[in-house]
Each structure stands twice: as C-alpha cells, then as structure tokens.
Amino acid sequence: MSYQFTFNMLPLVIAAAISGTLAGYTWRNRKTPGALAFSALLIILFQWIVSYIFQLAATNLPLKIIWQNITFIGVVATPVAWFIFALEFTGRRAWINRQRLILLSILPFITIIIVFTNSLHGLFRASLRLAAEGGYILLQTENGPWFWVHAAYTYTLIMIGLILIIRALLRWPPAYRVQMILILLATLAPLISNVLVVFSLVPTLLDLTPFAFTITGMGMAYALFRHRLLDIAPIARDIVIDGMKDGMIVLDANGRIVDINPAAQNIIGFSGDGQSIGKSIADVLSQWPHLIESYRNVDEAEDEITLGENDTQRWYELNLTTLRDENKTVIGQVITVRDITQRKLAERLVQESEARFRQIVENASDMIYRFDASGYLTYANPSALHAMGFEKEADALGKFFMNLTAPDARHKLKRTYQHQFVSKTKNTYHEFPGLATDGREVWFGQNVQLIFEGEQVVGFQALARDITTIKQAYEALRIARDQAMEASRAKSQLLSKVSHELRTPLGGILGYAELLHDNTFGELNAGQNKAAKEIVESANYLTNMVNELLDEAQARANTTMLQESVFSPAALLQQSTAGTEILAKKKGLQLITSITSEFPGEIRGDERRLRQIIINLVGNAIKFTREGTVSVSFLHPSSEHWAIQVKDTGAGIPREAQAYIFEPFRQVDSAVTHDNRGIGLGLSITKQLVDLMGGRITLESEIGKGSTFTILLPINKTGVTA
Amino acid sequence: MTKPLALIIEDDPQLNTIMSITLQGDFEIESCADGNAGMERLKQTIPTVVVLDLNLPGASGKEILQSIRADERLAKTRIILTTADERQAETLQDEAGIVLLKPISPAQLRELALRLRSI
Numbered sequence: 001m002s003y004q005f006t007f008n009m010l011p012l013v014i015a016a017a018i019s020g021t022l023a024g025y026t027w028r029n030r031k032t033p034g035a036l037a038f039s040a041l042l043i044i045l046f047q048w049i050v051s052y053i054f055q056l057a058a059t060n061l062p063l064k065i066i067w068q069n070i071t072f073i074g075v076v077a078t079p080v081a082w083f084i085f086a087l088e089f090t091g092r093r094a095w096i097n098r099q100r101l102i103l104l105s106i107l108p109f110i111t112i113i114i115v116f117t118n119s120l121h122g123l124f125r126a127s128l129r130l131a132a133e134g135g136y137i138l139l140q141t142e143n144g145p146w147f148w149v150h151a152a153y154t155y156t157l158i159m160i161g162l163i164l165i166i167r168a169l170l171r172w173p174p175a176y177r178v179q180m181i182l183i184l185l186a187t188l189a190p191l192i193s194n195v196l197v198v199f200s201l202v203p204t205l206l207d208l209t210p211f212a213f214t215i216t217g218m219g220m221a222y223a224l225f226r227h228r229l230l231d232i233a234p235i236a237r238d239i240v241i242d243g244m245k246d247g248m249i250v251l252d253a254n255g256r257i258v259d260i261n262p263a264a265q266n267i268i269g270f271s272g273d274g275q276s277i278g279k280s281i282a283d284v285l286s287q288w289p290h291l292i293e294s295y296r297n298v299d300e301a302e303d304e305i306t307l308g309e310n311d312t313q314r315w316y317e318l319n320l321t322t323l324r325d326e327n328k329t330v331i332g333q334v335i336t337v338r339d340i341t342q343r344k345l346a347e348r349l350v351q352e353s354e355a356r357f358r359q360i361v362e363n364a365s366d367m368i369y370r371f372d373a374s375g376y377l378t379y380a381n382p383s384a385l386h387a388m389g390f391e392k393e394a395d396a397l398g399k400f401f402m403n404l405t406a407p408d409a410r411h412k413l414k415r416t417y418q419h420q421f422v423s424k425t426k427n428t429y430h431e432f433p434g435l436a437t438d439g440r441e442v443w444f445g446q447n448v449q450l451i452f453e454g455e456q457v458v459g460f461q462a463l464a465r466d467i468t469t470i471k472q473a474y475e476a477l478r479i480a481r482d483q484a485m486e487a488s489r490a491k492s493q494l495l496s497k498v499s500h501e502l503r504t505p506l507g508g509i510l511g512y513a514e515l516l517h518d519n520t521f522g523e524l525n526a527g528q529n530k531a532a533k534e535i536v537e538s539a540n541y542l543t544n545m546v547n548e549l550l551d552e553a554q555a556r557a558n559t560t561m562l563q564e565s566v567f568s569p570a571a572l573l574q575q576s577t578a579g580t581e582i583l584a585k586k587k588g589l590q591l592i593t594s595i596t597s598e599f600p601g602e603i604r605g606d607e608r609r610l611r612q613i614i615i616n617l618v619g620n621a622i623k624f625t626r627e628g629t630v631s632v633s634f635l636h637p638s639s640e641h642w643a644i645q646v647k648d649t650g651a652g653i654p655r656e657a658q659a660y661i662f663e664p665f666r667q668v669d670s671a672v673t674h675d676n677r678g679i680g681l682g683l684s685i686t687k688q689l690v691d692l693m694g695g696r697i698t699l700e701s702e703i704g705k706g707s708t709f710t711i712l713l714p715i716n717k718t719g720v721t722a
Numbered sequence: 723m724t725k726p727l728a729l730i731i732e733d734d735p736q737l738n739t740i741m742s743i744t745l746q747g748d749f750e751i752e753s754c755a756d757g758n759a760g761m762e763r764l765k766q767t768i769p770t771v772v773v774l775d776l777n778l779p780g781a782s783g784k785e786i787l788q789s790i791r792a793d794e795r796l797a798k799t800r801i802i803l804t805t806a807d808e809r810q811a812e813t814l815q816d817e818a819g820i821v822l823l824k825p826i827s828p829a830q831l832r833e834l835a836l837r838l839r840s841i
Contacts, residue, residue: 503806504734507825511740514828520743543825550808563812608812 048074076108086161186219247337389437495553576614625650726770731760757781
C-alpha cells in the first residue's frame with residue numbers, strides 16, 4: 001500500500017471541501033470584480049490542501065517527496081494570489097497589469113524549479129526523513145538556504161496584503177465592526193499559523209497553513225457574499241460607479257477631475273477612458289460657462305439644468321456635495337448628474353394634456369364643476385360661474401351646495417345626492433332650481449358622476465346645462481296647453497248649450513209648421529201648403545244639424561258614453577237601412593244589405609250609436625251617388641272582429657280629400673250641392689264613435705268608381721251569447 | 723163619451739200651445755206652465771196621459787215623475803217625457819220608457835199619445 005488514509009486527515013478533508021466549494025462558488029461569480037482573484041486564491045488553496053492530504057497519506061518517502069513538491073505549487077502561488085486579491089479588495093486594481101504579474105511570479109517560479117530539482121542540489125531541503133506524530137506519518141525536513149528566500153518573499157507579500165486589507169477594514173463604518181473583527185481574525189489566521197510552524201513555536205511537524213487559509217477563505221466569503229461588503233468596498237466601485245446611469249464626477253480641492261464615470265463622460269461629451277482625469281472641471285465644461293459660474297463657491301446644490309437646445313435639449317438633475325476631512329478642510333467635491341429628460345418630456349406631455357383639457361373645460365358652454373364629498377365646491381368653470389353670477393372662481397370655491405340651491409329644492413336635492421353617495425350610483429341626472437348670487441333662480445339640468453379614489457367616493461363631478469329657458473318655455477307650453485284644454489272644454493260646453501237652447505225654438509217652428517201643414521188652422525191653398533212643407537223640412541234639417549253639433553261637442557269633450565247591450569245584428573241592419581231605403585228609391589238607387597253567413601247571431605255594443613253610424617254612412621252614400629247601388633254588408637273577417645262595409649258607385653273621393661274628410665266641418669267641397677248639403681260633422685262623429693268603440697274606420701275610393709267605407713270593430717266576447 | 727184627460731206640463735208657452743192644439747182633438751186638455759202648478763193639478767185629477775217637460779221652474783220634471791210613480795191613484799196614468807237635453811233623454815230612456823227629444827213633431831206626439839191611450 002502506497003497510501004494510507006486515516007481519520008486523522010478528516011479536518012484536512014473538511015478544509016479541502018470548504019475551500020473547494022468556496023472556489024467553485026466564487027468561480028461561478030467571477031464576473032463580479034474582485035471575485036476572480038479571490039476565486040484563484042481559493043483554487044490554489046484547494047490544490048495545496050489536497051496535495052497535502054496525499055503527501056500525508058503517502059507511506060513511502062519517494063511518494064511523499066513527490067506530493068510535497070506538488071504541494072509547493074500551491075504554497076508558492078498562494079502569496080501572489082493573496083497579494084492580488086488584497087489589491088483588488090482595496091481598490092488598487094489599476095496597479096495590476098500583465099508585466100507586474102509576471103514580475104511577481106518570477107521568484108515563485110524559480111522556487112518551484114528548485115523544489116523539484118532539490119535532490120540534485122539540496123538548496124531547498126537540506127535533509128529529509130519520515131517521522132510519525134499523532135497518527136500521521138510526516139516528512140521531517142531541514143530547510144536549505146533557498147527556503148528562507150522563499151519564506152521572506154512569501155511573508156512580504158502576505159504582510160503587504162494584510163496591511164492593505166486591515167487598513168481598509170479599519171475604515172469601515174462602526175455598524176460593521178463585528179464582521180470586521182471576524183474578517184480580520186480570518187485574515188490573520190494563516191500568518192499566525194505559519195509563523196507558529198516555520199519558527200517551530202508549536203511542537204508539531206504538521207503544516208497548519210492550509211487550515212488557516214481555509215478559515216480565511218470562509219471569513220472572506222462571509223464578507224463577500226453574505227454581507228455584500230464588497231459591494232460598498234472600493235472593489236465594487238467599478239460596477240456601481242461605472243455601471244450606473246447617473247453621471248458622477250469627483251473633483252479635488254483645486255477643481256481637478258480625479259474620478260469620472262462613463263455616464264458623466266457621455267453627458268459632457270467626452271469619449272474614451274480617463275481622458276478628462278486630471279483636467280480642470282472649468283476646462284472640461286468650457287462649453288457651459290454659466291454652469292461654472294453658478295456653482296463656483298457653492299457647497300451643496302440640488303438643481304435641474306438643461307444642456308443643448310431644441311431637439312437635442314436634455315434635462316439633468318444635478319447634485320453637488322462638498323467633501324471635507326475631519327478638520328472641515330475642503331478635500332474635493334462630488335457631482336452627480338442624472339438624466340431626467342424622459343421624465344421632463346413626460347411631465348411636459350402631462351402639462352400640455354392638462355392645458356388642453358383645461359382649455360376645453362374652461363371654454364365649454366356647458367357648466368362643469370366639482371364638489372368634495374362633503375358638498376363644498378372645489379372647482380367651477382367660467383360657464384358655471386357666470387350662470388351663478390360669480391365674478392371670479394375664488395368667490396365661489398368652498399361654497400356649500402345647499403346654499404347654491406333655491407330653498408324649496410334643497411331638501412330633494414340633498415336626498416338625491418345622499419342617495420347617490422350611499423348607493424355609489426356612478427351617474428345621475430337631476431333638474432333643480434339653483435340660486436344665483438343676485439337671488440335669481442337658475443334651472444340646472446345636472447349630470448353628476450361620483451369621483452372615486454379606489455373604493456372611496458371623494459367627491460362629485462357635475463356636467464350641467466342652464467335649462468332656465470327650456471323650463472320657462474315648458475311652463476309657458478303647459479299653461480298654453482291648459483288654456484287650450486280649457487278653451488276646448490268651454491267650446492264643447494258652448495256647443496252643448498247652444499244646441500240645447502236651439503231645440504226649444506225649433507220645437508216652435510217645427511210644431512207650428514206641421515200644424516199648419518196638417519190644416520189644423522184651416523184649409524191651406526197650394527202655395528201655403530208648399531210653404532208649410534218647406535218650413536217643416538228646414539226645421540228637420542236644422543234639427544239634424546243641432547244633433548250633429550251636440551254629438552261632435554260631446555265627442556270632443558270626451559263625454560260621449562257608450563251604452564252597451566246585446567243586440568241582433570240582423571235587426572240592427574234592418575232598422576238602420578229602413579229609413580234610408582226610401583231616400584234611395586227616390587233617387588232611383590238600389591240599396592243592398594247583406595250579412596256574412598257565419599256572422600254571430602248576437603253582438604254586444606251600443607246599438608243606438610251603431611245605428612247612427614250606419615245611417616250616417618248610408619245617408620252619405622245615397623247623397624253622393626247619382627246612379628247604381630249602395631250596399632251595406634256586415635262581415636266577419638276574423639273571430640275577434642266584425643265589420644260594417646258601406647259601398648257605393650258614386651263619384652268617389654279625391655285622394656287629397658281622403659286625408660281630411662274625417663276632420664270636423666270638412667267636406668269634399670266640389671261634391672256639395674243644395675240637395676246634399678250638410679255641416680260636415682257626420683264622418684267626424686262617426687270616426688270618433690268608432691274610435692270610442694275601439695274600432696277602426698278605413699276608406700277606399702277612386703274618382704268615378706265609388707267609395708268603400710269599412711269599419712272594423714272588436715267583438716266583445718263576454719257579451720256574445722251562444 | 724168624454725175624452726180622456728191629457729195634462730201638459732210645459733213652461734214654454736209656444737210648445738205648450740202646440741201640444742195642446744195637437745192633442746185637443748183626441749184629449750181633454752189641461753196645461754200647466756210650471757212644476758208646482760203641475761204637481762197641484764195632479765193631486766186633483768187623474769189624467770190618462772201626462773206630457774211632462776223635464777226642465778221646469780218650481781218642481782222639476784223628475785220630481786213630478788217620481789211623485790206620479792209613487793201615487794197609486796195615478797197608477798194607470800201614462801207619461802211622455804220631453805227634454806231638450808240629449809244626454810238626459812238617453813239616461814231616462816231606460817227608466818221612463820217614453821222620452822221625446824225636442825223639437826217634437828206634433829204628428830209624432832199625437833200618434834204616441836193615441837197609442838198610450840189605447841193601452
């Protein structure tokens with residue numbers, strides 16, 4: 001067996017695992033500035049510990065020597081990696097370049113060659129032998145002269161690195177003190193252990209340095225990733241400062257640029273790295289002398305500035321802070337410049353939009369105003385102010401809505417908007433009289449929307465119109481309508497009264513004329529007899545007219561009452577046409593009556609009025625027909641309706657006259673002669689009676705071909721008996 | 723054989739006269755010019771026919787009608803109501819049986835009265 005692994009090696013395995021894990025973790029995060037050097041350090045450390053484990057496990061001398069040599073790769077590389085890490089950690093990255101790296105590596109490289117060729121010259125290890133200690137088989141060496149060169153170089157680099165880190169740590173804010181001490185101890189661990197081993201201050205042959213570096217690695221990883229201390233450490237300056245969008249310029253006490261990030265260079269218009277470093281800020285900003293002027297001797301400033309003009313104009317937020325040391329002496333200034341152009345443009349858009357809407361609202365002829373949730377006016381546009389009689393907005397703002405309302409309307413208005421408020425109704429419309437400053441009543445037609453902030457109602461927004469004129473017109477119209485109705489009623493009453501009063505004297509005329517005509521007062525000669533007859537006829541005509549006038553008056557005043565009863569349609573037809581048949585015969589006309597076969601045997605309705613309608617229509621037909629026939633038919637077009645149809649072969653009614661013949665006092669002028677005169681109420685009354693019965697009257701007529709009047713009436717089912 | 727009695731209660735003198743002349747050939751005529759007189763007269767006589775105007779000064783036609791109807795003595799008396807009011811005529815048609823709307827034709831009146839007399 002060449003190797004013998006024992007439990008004693010467990011601490012070393014753990015240390016290897018820790019440093020390996022950390023190396024892997026930091027390697028994955030090597031993009032973070034500073035992490036690469038740290039990762040390299042941990043990888044080297046890992047190599048050191050693993051090699052050391054194998055060295056310990058090796059059971060024969062030659063094998064042990066080979067592993068010790070391999071271990072030395074880590075041993076010599078560690079101080080260099082540590083030193084570079086320290087430089088990066090403390091913000092001295094700029095110092096590291098390829099040349100310096102090569103220079104730093106020369107001595108360790110020589111050391112490695114010497115270590116591997118030691119058997120030839122013994123410069124590094126003067127003697128070698130195996131020794132057992134605490135379960136380990138150890139290599140006991142006696143150091144040669146080059147070992148001390150190597151040791152000196154190693155401790156120099158470690159010390160410089162330590163000092164740099166400790167100095168940086170000491171500057172940390174007090175809040176990080178605990179972490180700082182932990183890291184400090186971690187950092188010092190390898191030094192302490194190494195010193196102990198090299199100077200044989202502890203009686204052990206075991207090299208404690210790899211353990212110590214593992215402790216260091218843990219401490220640093222804790223600092224790096226757990227507390228993100230590197231973020232605020234100078235090492236992170238690049239990503240924070242260089243990476244940030246805001247421009248940053250650091251000036252020394254003389255106004256020279258000591259640091260400037262790419263963003264600031266962009267803003268100023270400088271390209272390329274570091275061109276402006278070392279230059280006076282006044283020179284760099286010579287384009288904008290006003291800026292230099294404004295901020296000469298200014299300690300602190302927070303301003304918005306613009307650079308460029310028109311399309312290239314940009315806005316910046318400038319922040320200037322003066323840095324001072326403990327003695328309050330100015331050591332420099334930090335200027336940050338944030339590009340706020342987008343914000344400014346957005347603000348300008350908002351302002352323009354606001355102005356546009358304001359203009360619309362302010363110039364609107366409609367009234368627009370707002371109240372807060374308690375009902376106090378918070379805004380009113382000029383139209384609203386004008387309508388209410390306010391001269392300026394300030395006079396109106398803060399007014400309570402109830403006080404702007406006519407006293408009579410207040411209660412209702414309050415209820416309306418309380419309800420809207422409570423029910424959260426989005427939109428309402430309400431009309432009410434407002435109270436102008438001079439006591440005038442101004443009618444508002446008001447649309448009110450609730451203003452929400454989230455779920456909460458914070459006010460009312462109203463869009464309203466001055467409807468005073470409309471209200472007045474409406475009122476005038478209402479009065480006119482009432483008057484017209486009153487006049488119509490009065491007219492009907494008058495007609496009723498007149499027709500009533502006419503009947504009595506008519507009785508006298510008709511009575512005496514008839515008595516005369518009947519020779520009651522003695523025998524009349526032929527002329528007297530004819531005269532008496534004429535008087536009787538005139539009186540009868542006048543009586544008819546009075547009857548029609550009265551019917552019309554009643555119909556107009558809606559006072560006609562139907563008296564319904566069940567009657568026989570056949571009897572109705574017979575009675576209605578009996579009187580007119582004589583007239584038809586006189587004129588040589590044929591009067592034909594017919595009833596459809598399946599017509600109901602009984603019908604309910606106002607028989608007297610129906611008779612009146614039929615007599616009227618048939619009378620008209622006879623009057624205006626010179627020859628041919630007049631036919632009256634009862635039809636049964638559907639189970640719901642029955643119809644009266646009166647058809648003649650008369651002159652026909654002109655189309656234009658068809659539109660008005662159902663109006664009162666209208667007649668087809670050309671058709672009226674002395675023989676067929678009338679006052680033109682017959683069809684008007686007929687139509688009104690038909691309407692009252694829930695029916696419909698229609699007319700079909702053509703000049704020269706006669707006319708057909710059809711009256712369609714509903715059948716009152718309840719009244720029809722089987 | 724004495725003629726049956728026709729009582730004419732009509733406030734318009736012309737119509738009263740016309741009715742009287744119309745019926746005098748067939749009836750013994752008595753006429754009154756107002757409601758109260760008519761009412762009085764009805765207490766004393768039993769007319770066969772009463773021509774009664776509905777709109778009368780004094781007792782109204784309706785009152786007289788009711789009083790005739792209520793009087794058993796006058797159970798056989800026939801009544802012809804006259805009115806110038808079409809609406810009234812319509813409503814009374816159902817109650818009274820015979821209603822004449824003015825103007826009244828003498829021939830019509832005589833025919834009606836004779837028909838009533840013969841019942």
